[in-house]
Amino acid sequence: ADSVEVNEQGHLLIGGVDAVKLAEKYGTPLIAYDVRKIKKQIRGFKQAFEDAGVKYMVSYASKAFSALAMYQLINKYGLGCDIVSGGELYAALKGGMPPERIEFHGNNKLQDELEMAVDEKIGTIVVDNFREIKLLDHILRRKHANIGVVLRVTPGIEAETHQYIMTGQSNSKFGFDIRSGQAEEALQQLMKNPRMNLMGIHCHIGSQIFAVNGFLMAAEKLVEVLADWKKRFGYEADVLNLGGGFGIRYNDFDQPLPAEEFVSAIVERVKELVAKYELKMPEIIIEPGRAMVGEAATTLYTIGSRKDVDGVCHFLAVDGGMGDNIRPALYDAHYEAYLADRPNALREQMVTVVGKYCESGDVLVHDCALPNTKPGDILAMPSTGAYGYTMASNYNRNPRPAVVFCEDGKSRLVVRRETYADMMACELGLED
Numbered sequence: 001a002d003s004v005e006v007n008e009q010g011h012l013l014i015g016g017v018d019a020v021k022l023a024e025k026y027g028t029p030l031i032a033y034d035v036r037k038i039k040k041q042i043r044g045f046k047q048a049f050e051d052a053g054v055k056y057m058v059s060y061a062s063k064a065f066s067a068l069a070m071y072q073l074i075n076k077y078g079l080g081c082d083i084v085s086g087g088e089l090y091a092a093l094k095g096g097m098p099p100e101r102i103e104f105h106g107n108n109k110l111q112d113e114l115e116m117a118v119d120e121k122i123g124t125i126v127v128d129n130f131r132e133i134k135l136l137d138h139i140l141r142r143k144h145a146n147i148g149v150v151l152r153v154t155p156g157i158e159a160e161t162h163q164y165i166m167t168g169q170s171n172s173k174f175g176f177d178i179r180s181g182q183a184e185e186a187l188q189q190l191m192k193n194p195r196m197n198l199m200g201i202h203c204h205i206g207s208q209i210f211a212v213n214g215f216l217m218a219a220e221k222l223v224e225v226l227a228d229w230k231k232r233f234g235y236e237a238d239v240l241n242l243g244g245g246f247g248i249r250y251n252d253f254d255q256p257l258p259a260e261e262f263v264s265a266i267v268e269r270v271k272e273l274v275a276k277y278e279l280k281m282p283e284i285i286i287e288p289g290r291a292m293v294g295e296a297a298t299t300l301y302t303i304g305s306r307k308d309v310d311g312v313c314h315f316l317a318v319d320g321g322m323g324d325n326i327r328p329a330l331y332d333a334h335y336e337a338y339l340a341d342r343p344n345a346l347r348e349q350m351v352t353v354v355g356k357y358c359e360s361g362d363v364l365v366h367d368c369a370l371p372n373t374k375p376g377d378i379l380a381m382p383s384t385g386a387y388g389y390t391m392a393s394n395y396n397r398n399p400r401p402a403v404v405f406c407e408d409g410k411s412r413l414v415v416r417r418e419t420y421a422d423m424m425a426c427e428l429g430l431e432d
């Protein structure tokens with residue numbers, strides 16, 4: 001917590017707003033974004049492309065945080081977005097995203113979802129498998145429509161990350177395998193399909209990746225494939241999409257590269273490779289999700305009960321937990337936490353921060369050093385802006401938290417707290 005911003009009272013500031021006041025005003029659990037941090041990432045990812053003078057699109061992977069306010073924000077900056085369901089498509093369109101800047105991902109896109117994408121004339125379907133090619137072709141014929149497609153391949157690269165979020169290896173459920181000739185077969189089907197405009201290829205090697213090397217290897221693999229396809233099939237790609245996965249800082253052990261450095265290293269390498277194989281320079285697309293929003297939000301909780309055994313505090317419980325942040329339970333993700341009213345106070349105790357859910361795995365922070373606390377203190381958990389709210393659940397019928405955007409000392413509620421009635425909205429019961 002040494003680097004956190006505080007006001008004259010020593011309270012944590014989020015986007016210039018006193019975190020203790022935020023908790024008072026909106027209640028807890030509360031997910032509070034510092035909007036400037038999101039903007040900084042947006043600018044960082046774009047700037048490196050601008051500096052390199054190449055054609056590009058930064059496509060925000062909206063599964064990381066798909067609030068209406070977020071689509072509206074990225075749209076202002078001219079970003080594209082990656083969606084993975086009809087629900088995300090619906091939200092993106094509500095948020096004013098231009099359809100041509102939307103790309104649709106997924107390993108089992110449903111007929112209804114594909115129809116919606118075609119009807120809304122979105123820019124790109126990232127084609128993932130043979131069934132999808134058939135299904136999409138059917139829809140396009142019936143609707144007398146065309147659509148842009150990008151072919152997703154698995155380059156056979158194993159990124160160093162948690163196995164649940166590793167996706168580039170050959171046994172991944174996503175995309176066409178290169179080695180076995182699947183990707184080539186898909187290419188041929190797409191090339192001769194007049195309803196699908198094949199724009200290029202895509203890969204995503206995984207998530208929370210710190211080393212740029214994995215991206216460089218992926219770029220190399222994909223450009224090699226393109227060189228081979230040009231020679232053998234006369235196919236030249238307009239688009240090279242290298243996916244997302246740029247790592248962020250959750251705790252002291254995480255040392256991510258700045259967005260700009262990831263991008264400039266990737267662009268440099270693609271330029272070299274394209275020159276080497278005498279290809280035309282494709283538009284480069286990246287799909288950062290976590291890196292765009294992860295470090296921007298801090299979740300505020302109110303501390304409640306504790307459990308001490310033999311004079312040692314084992315568990316300190318807060319008013320949220322696995323329902324608003326499943327990542328520690330699901331991925332063994334390590335977060336930090338400190339107190340909102342004295343983030344830099346001496347840390348006198350070691351606790352396990354747990355939630356209020358009926359589940360022993362409902363842990364937010366293992367081995368968390370904190371000052372002595374009392375019920376009512378506000379606990380701040382930084383770097384909770386990605387895959388927190390979007391993976392939230394109503395387990396135990398706990399309402400999902402509220403979300404605020406903070407900037408220049410002002411806060412704005414962008415997602416209101418769910419109510420008990422909201423949680424019953426789909427229930428029909430037994431009586432008519």
Ligand code: LLP
Pocket residue numbers: 061064082105165167204206207208243244245246287288289290291327331386387
């Ligand atoms: N592009 C594709 C095709 C993806 O599958 C993903 C993430 C991204 C981009 C964005 O990756 P990012 O830049 O956010 O790392 N729920 C997990 C992460 C799952 C990511 C799935 N795909 C978590 O909380 O860590």
